[in-house]
Amino acid sequence: MKLITIAGPPSSGKTAVTIKAIAALQREGVHVGVVKFDSLSTQDQTVYEKQGVAVMSGLSGNLCPDHFFVSNVSDCLSWGAEKGFDLLVIESAGLCNRCAPHIQGVLAVCVIDNLSGVDTPKKIGPMLKMSDVVVITKGDIVSQAEREVFSYRVRQVNANATIINVNGLTGQGGHELGKLLLNAPETPDLEGRLLRFSMPAALCSYCLGQRKIGSDFQMGNVKKMDFK
Amino acid sequence: MPTDTENRELISLPTAELLRLAPFAGDFFSSIGLELPAEEISTADYFASLDAELLEDLGLERQTLAERFTAFMELLENLKSGIDSAHIESITIRGGHDKSGRAEEFDLTVKPGEVICIVGPTGSGKSRFLADIEWMAQGDTPTGRNILINGAAPDPSQRFSIEHKLVAQLSQNMNFVMDLTVEEFITMHAESRMVDDISSVTAAIIKLANDLAGEKFTPQTPVTALSGGQSRALMIADTSCLSTSPIVLIDEIENAGIDRKRAVHTLVDKRKIVLMATHDPILALMGDRRLVFKNGGIATIIDTSQEERANLVRFEEMDAMLGAVRNALRNGELIGKLG
Ligand SMILES: Nc1nc2c(ncn2[C@@H]2O[C@H](COP(=O)(O)OP(=O)(O)OP(=O)(O)O)[C@@H](O)[C@H]2O)c(=O)[nH]1
Ligand SMILES: Nc1ncnc2c1ncn2[C@@H]1O[C@H](COP(=O)(O)OP(=O)(O)O)[C@@H](O)[C@H]1O
Ligand SMILES: [Mg+2]
Ligand SMILES: [Mg+2]
Numbered sequence: 001m002k003l004i005t006i007a008g009p010p011s012s013g014k015t016a017v018t019i020k021a022i023a024a025l026q027r028e029g030v031h032v033g034v035v036k037f038d039s040l041s042t043q044d045q046t047v048y049e050k051q052g053v054a055v056m057s058g059l060s061g062n063l064c065p066d067h068f069f070v071s072n073v074s075d076c077l078s079w080g081a082e083k084g085f086d087l088l089v090i091e092s093a094g095l096c097n098r099c100a101p102h103i104q105g106v107l108a109v110c111v112i113d114n115l116s117g118v119d120t121p122k123k124i125g126p127m128l129k130m131s132d133v134v135v136i137t138k139g140d141i142v143s144q145a146e147r148e149v150f151s152y153r154v155r156q157v158n159a160n161a162t163i164i165n166v167n168g169l170t171g172q173g174g175h176e177l178g179k180l181l182l183n184a185p186e187t188p189d190l191e192g193r194l195l196r197f198s199m200p201a202a203l204c205s206y207c208l209g210q211r212k213i214g215s216d217f218q219m220g221n222v223k224k225m226d227f228k
Numbered sequence: 229m230p231t232d233t234e235n236r237e238l239i240s241l242p243t244a245e246l247l248r249l250a251p252f253a254g255d256f257f258s259s260i261g262l263e264l265p266a267e268e269i270s271t272a273d274y275f276a277s278l279d280a281e282l283l284e285d286l287g288l289e290r291q292t293l294a295e296r297f298t299a300f301m302e303l304l305e306n307l308k309s310g311i312d313s314a315h316i317e318s319i320t321i322r323g324g325h326d327k328s329g330r331a332e333e334f335d336l337t338v339k340p341g342e343v344i345c346i347v348g349p350t351g352s353g354k355s356r357f358l359a360d361i362e363w364m365a366q367g368d369t370p371t372g373r374n375i376l377i378n379g380a381a382p383d384p385s386q387r388f389s390i391e392h393k394l395v396a397q398l399s400q401n402m403n404f405v406m407d408l409t410v411e412e413f414i415t416m417h418a419e420s421r422m423v424d425d426i427s428s429v430t431a432a433i434i435k436l437a438n439d440l441a442g443e444k445f446t447p448q449t450p451v452t453a454l455s456g457g458q459s460r461a462l463m464i465a466d467t468s469c470l471s472t473s474p475i476v477l478i479d480e481i482e483n484a485g486i487d488r489k490r491a492v493h494t495l496v497d498k499r500k501i502v503l504m505a506t507h508d509p510i511l512a513l514m515g516d517r518r519l520v521f522k523n524g525g526i527a528t529i530i531d532t533s534q535e536e537r538a539n540l541v542r543f544e545e546m547d548a549m550l551g552a553v554r555n556a557l558r559n560g561e562l563i564g565k566l567g
Contacts, residue, residue, distance in 0.1 A: 027370075115405055117405065118406065118416070122258070122259050141402070141405070142402065142404070142405050143463050144466070144467050145413065145463065145466050145470070148390075148470075152420040156255060156256070156303070159296065159303050164388055172355065197287060
């Protein structure tokens with residue numbers, strides 16, 4: 001089975017473009033399944049189901065959704081294999097710009113939208129900079145000049161990725177994205193594989209449930225701003 | 229122009245020297261969240277000196293920095309050479325088949341400066357045709373069409389490269405989402421294209437756009453304050469001067485408060501191939517050819533005849549008349565009996 005991680009900021013169009021790509025793949029007889037990770041709730045389960053796509057949701061609750069993802073990704077793979085998918089897509093929650101659920105040797109896709117503004121590409125960390133395919137959405141809403149500047153800025157921070165514009169509403173580019181997804185390498189198992197980048201270090205008292213503010217209550221990995 | 233080996237050497241140059249040779253190289257550092265290195269330090273030494281914690285915070289790995297730098301410098305080169313030589317002489321669309329599998333019996337070759345109209349009902353395959361061109365289909369889309377550049381299959385690496393994008397699209401429901409003045413906006417676009425004389429290019433585009441738009445605007449007008457017609461005029465001027473894409477796709481510029489004929493001529497003058505999905509009589513007759521779509525395929529290709537084009541004068545008179553009425557309404561006048 002081929003495995004693909006799709007990440008991107010909230011509401012950037014991950015589900016919309018994934019569905020368009022899957023629709024094109026299904027027409028060619030490719031059997032695709034999806035796992036959606038999110039923190040509190042997700043509508044995506046129903047959106048995928050409506051399209052007739054087999055889907056599983058993982059809600060991380062009070063855990064960081066990306067850490068939760070890593071702890072569960074091997075099980076996702078087993079589930080997909082059991083279901084007999086040709087291709088399993090994992091859609092991340094994409095809540096923090098520093099995180100990246102991308103795995104070495106697994107096709108990594110980042111979805112960002114033109115509406116987020118031309119300065120966004122430089123603000124997004126490994127999720128964008130270490131992805132293999134960058135999907136840019138919502139080109140229908142902005143001008144040609146903004147589209148060109150935006151893709152140039154993406155290229156600046158990730159010169160090696162394949163950049164593709166897909167419209168999540170009309171599906172323009174969905175067929176082509178499907179082709180790119182089919183290029184993903186086979187992933188028989190994930191034991192011992194490496195994340196492309198370490199997840200942010202986070203073990204302070206607040207990770208453990210502390211709610212009080214003040215230096216007496218801060219323990220562990222605490223970092224201070226420099227006001228000088 | 230620096231070659232690959234020279235790019236590798238750029239990394240050993242002191243920053244002052246680097247910026248002298250490649251003024252846009254400074255963008256590399258800011259784009260990944262790093263400060264510009266001190267003038268006398270080379271990029272390679274700068275990478276070696278960066279604090280591990282800072283790199284961790286920025287989500288960067290030291291060993292990939294040199295590779296990123298080289299890739300960035302190559303990108304600059306490619307973009308620059310892309311502008312210097314827009315070497316597309318022709319684009320050929322080799323027919324595939326319609327939705328029922330019936331073969332399209334044609335090879336359509338289009339050349340810079342040509343205007344092609346696309347007509348047909350909803351669902352007839354117009355958007356799919358444009359997507360075939362945009363993605364340089366190689367028999368691998370639902371239509372089975374093949375796109376040839378200068379008579380040959382394009383290099384696979386071109387298919388997804390932003391430097392070789394074939395189609396620039398000017399669409400109806402386009403907005404500006406940036407809060408910039410017209411001048412800042414065009415400057416930003418010109419910078420991303422690494423144009424040599426940014427200020428004169430910017431001035432030329434703004435002048436051209438003002439010639440096209442009914443109502444005038446200044447370089448200091450915020451882009452978000454432009455009317456629909458002004459926005460379209462600005463984007464037509466901008467695309468004709470700054471876009472590397474040889475094809476400009478326009479969907480519906482009807483009634484946009486802009487001189488449609490001049491807009492199309494502007495693009496033709498800049499040697500663009502103009503594709504228009506339109507049922508507007510004036511625009512359709514301006515086309516050299518019309519592609520008629522049915523059931524997912526091109527059913528006929530009509531060359532605009534002299535006879536058809538002779539009607540253009542009439543249509544333009546009618547259009548001018550309606551325009552005058554529109555103006556009268558805008559000015560609060562009464563519409564008298566038509567002569
Ligand atoms: N205009 C336009 N809207 C789009 C496009 N792509 C997605 N959208 C809309 O953007 C909204 C968010 O899209 P989703 O696909 O749910 O985004 P997401 O990244 O999956 O969101 P989360 O999973 O909740 O983080 C939806 O209303 C989509 O219809 C596009 O290309 N153009
Ligand atoms: N030759 C073809 N073979 C199979 N499907 C096609 C073909 N041409 C178009 N389609 C499909 O038909 C649908 C409608 O086509 P579209 O290009 O969106 O029509 P239009 O833009 O004219 O309204 C799309 O899903 C498209 O992928
Ligand atoms: Mg989603
Ligand atoms: Mg259409």
